[in-house]
Amino acid sequence: MTDKPTLAVWKFASCDGCQLTLLDCEDELRAVTEAVTIASFPEASRAVLDGPYDLSLVEGSITTPADRARIQAVRQQSRTLVAIGACATAGGIQALRNFADVQALLETVYARPEDISTLATSTPIADHVTVDFELRGCPISKTQLLEVITAVLAGRKPNVWPSSVCLECKARGTPCIMVAHGTPCLGPVTQAGCGAICPAYGRGCYGCYGPMETPNTAALVDWLRGLGMAEAAIQRLFRTYNAAAPDFRQAGDRLGEGRHG
Amino acid sequence: MAAGRRRVFPTLRARLPWPDCTGPIPLAMDRTDMTQTGSTGVIDRDALQALFDAVIARGYVPVGPTVRDGALVLDELTGVADLPAGWTEDQEAGTYRLRRRDDAALFGFTTGPQAWKPYLFPPKTKLWAAEATRDGGWAIHNTPDDAPDDTRPFAFIGVRPCDLHAIQVQDRVFLDPRHPDPLYAGRRERALVIVVQCGQAAATCFCASMDTGPRAESGYDLALTEVLEGDAHTFVADAGSAVGRSLLAEVPHDEAGADHLAAAAACTQRARDQMGRRIDTAGLPDLLSAAYDSDRWDALGRRCLACGNCTMVCPTCFCSRVEDVTDLTGDHAERWRAWDSCYTLDFSYIHGGSVRRTIGARYRHWLVHKLSTWHDQFGTSGCVGCGRCITWCPVGIDLTAEVPLIRDRGSKA
Structure with missing residues (x-):
């Protein structure tokens, strides 16, 4: 079994949802374990093999000085490093701290804030080490995770496309909810991969997969204003799971100009 | 416009297999035959189920309009009861709203969010599968079992004239005798086409400009014109093929008198009068080919989301990408074809990067191909005036508003 490639799963600041996607594979899990040796995956097993590892899946963002050092050690032990999920690729929902005064938050939340060692920002893995591939999503898609693992093992490029959610909506035959109902939707500026789930159930896209390849957020914001949305409501659309992704951050910042101290 | 400035490929037109470039492509499946008698009739609304039964x-498998997700979509139907009785819609740039009519018309609307394209050219298709062999090679399976296509014959019920023309435009792409697409050809050959002529037009319609409607004259098996007059609710039927004639013969109907035909003509005229938009097509291919440096493209690049919606809803857009996938063992591979859009960076990616990096360049590519270079490539316009790219653009970009602006800039230059 030692001649199989080894897989390690690492957690940083995150909810665990993305790494649990690996366990959600269920039907394909046996094929995964036949293709790789799961060397380190604390959510699945206490047995941990020593590195180095052929493939590391890294979940979570960097929010503490300790994690800032730990990600360097992970990189050094990993032949291929794939960042999985919105936290690891954009800083996650916890990157909302990037727009606030962290010291003030600490003093509000904790009785002894001086015991907390944290960074002022939540940042993606690629801000700290070289990342070989970023798999987007909050959470990631099981199908795309399997595709990335398969592609890494085969030494090919994953079939993961940076185009808009709209293309997936149209492929599954969902009429545009923004056009047909006036429902605000981030789909046109968001990367595909989820299969356009939310619009299929009448909900606007929340932007879980982060900005698409060339997001024209300014044009979408203009249109949302025309639909009657308030500036603050539009800003909240951009300030969720991928709030600190540069394109969404800029969109949110532009909407916030003049309203924040 | 100086012809010398136009970027054309002079040899291409000569090589087209249908030299006149104006009529419909001569197809095996074009069963149009207008010379026979017994090809018209009047079907009462209550007898329309008999047409479904005969089909x-x-x-x-009947496919036609029905209400779903707040829109009039195309889906598989069981009978007349699934049709959107008493529904219509309001369309404007970036806006579509379903609305109740004050009558019980079954086809009292125009074009929905998607045309018939998914039934002839599905969004995603497995082309073949392959297994690794013991000797280190690959065995490629392209039998129907390995790449199963939906081989059920569809009856398209309620094809609008613009959408019929769109099918004929895609025929030129997919059925070119030099490189016919077998999947499209099979689906097209099996399909029955029942047109419903337009009796009204949306604010986004401009088929009259593109000479594709509001009335289809050929290319269908059966064409119906829905007529509501007082308490009478009838369909004036015109069979365009032997299949259409035999279907009509199986459905209770009356002779179509001059008054019926006049009523049907009045419906067409009403749609023509309501036509919400227009494009001046005079010299348009030359104009757009020469407008490469127009400053309008930058302005459009600021508004366009590059989301690709216009290409997805366009009934003639035909681009696809090919994806090769392997499984975890590495012993099984598949090749898939999926709809693609010229609005993605990957679409124009070649060694070194994408050719059309700005959104304005991508909009230009789409519009100029649609209205100009399509003529060079396929002998027709790529636009049938259905208006879907206007309605379903999430930010309401309207090509009928953009073309005059480009034209104005050109004349000042």
């Missing part, structure tokens, strides 16, 4: 009895 189903012949083994067809």
Whole structure:
């Protein structure tokens, strides 16, 4: 079994949802374990093999000085490093701290804030080490995770496309909810991969997969204003799971100009 | 416009297999035959189910308009009861709203969010599968079992004239005798086409400009014109093929008198009068080919989301990408074809990067191809005036508003 490639799963600041996607594979899990040796995956097993590892899946963002050092050690032990999920690729929902005064938050939340060692920002893995591939999503898609693992093992490029959610909506035959109902939707500026789930159930896209390849957020914001949305409501659309992704951050910042101290 | 400035490929037109470039492509499946007698009739609304019954009895799966997700979409139908009785819609740039009519018209609307394209050219298709062999090679399976296509024959019920023309435009792409697409050809050959002529037009319609409607004259098996006058609710039927004639013969109907035909003509005129938009097509291919440096493209690049919606809803856009996938063992591979859009960076990616990096360049590519270079490539316009790219653009970009602006800039230059 030692001649199989080894897989390690690492957690940083995150909810665990993305790494649990690996366990959600269920039907394909046996094929995964036949293709790789799961060397380190604390959510699945206490047995941990020593590195180095052929493939590391890294979940979570960097929010503490300790994690800032730990990600360097992970990189050094990993032949291929794939960042999985919105936290690891954009800083996650916890990157909302990037727009606030962290010291003030600490003093509000904790009785002894001086015991907390944290960074002022939540940042993606690629801000700290070289990342070989970023798999987007909050959470990631099981199908795309399997595709990335398969592609890494085969030494090919994953079939993961940076185009808009709209293309997936149209492929599954969902009429545009923004056009047909006036429902605000981030789909046109968001990367595909989820299969356009939310619009299929009448909900606007929340932007879980982060900005698409060339997001024209300014044009979408203009249109949302025309639909009657308030500036603050539009800003909240951009300030969720991928709030600190540069394109969404800029969109949110532009909407916030003049309203924040 | 100086012809010398136009970027054309002079040899291409000469090589087109249908030299006149104006009529419909001569197809095996074009069963149009207008010379026979017994090809017209008047079907009462209450007898329309008999048409569905006759279609189903012949083994067809009826596909037509129905209400779903707040829109009039195309889906598989069981009978007349699934049709959107009493529904219509309001369309404007970036806006579509379903609305109740004050009558019980079954086809009292125009074009929905998607045309018939998914039934002839599905969004995603497995082309073949392959297994690794013991000697280190690959065995490619392209039998129907390995790449199963939906081979059920569809009866398209309620094809609008613009959408019929769109099918004929895609025929030129997919059925070119030099490189016919077998999947499209099979689906097209099996399909029955029942047109419903337009009796109204949306604010986004401009088929009259593109000479594709509001009335289809040929290319269908059967064409219906829905007429509501007082308490009378009838369909004036015109069979365009032997299949259409035999279907009509199986459905209770009356002779179509001059008054019926006049009523049907009045419906067409009403749609023509309501036509919400227009494009001046005079010299348009030359104009757009020469407008490469127009400053309008930058302005459009600021508004366009590059989301690709216009290409997805366009009934003639035909681009696809090919994806090769392997499984975890590495012993099984598949090749898939999926709809693609010229609005993605990957679409124009070649060694070194994408050719059309700005959104304005991508909009230009789409519009100029659609209205100009399509003529060079396929002998027709790529636009049928259905208006879907206007309605379903999430930010309401309207090509009928953009073309005059480009034209104005050109004349000042």
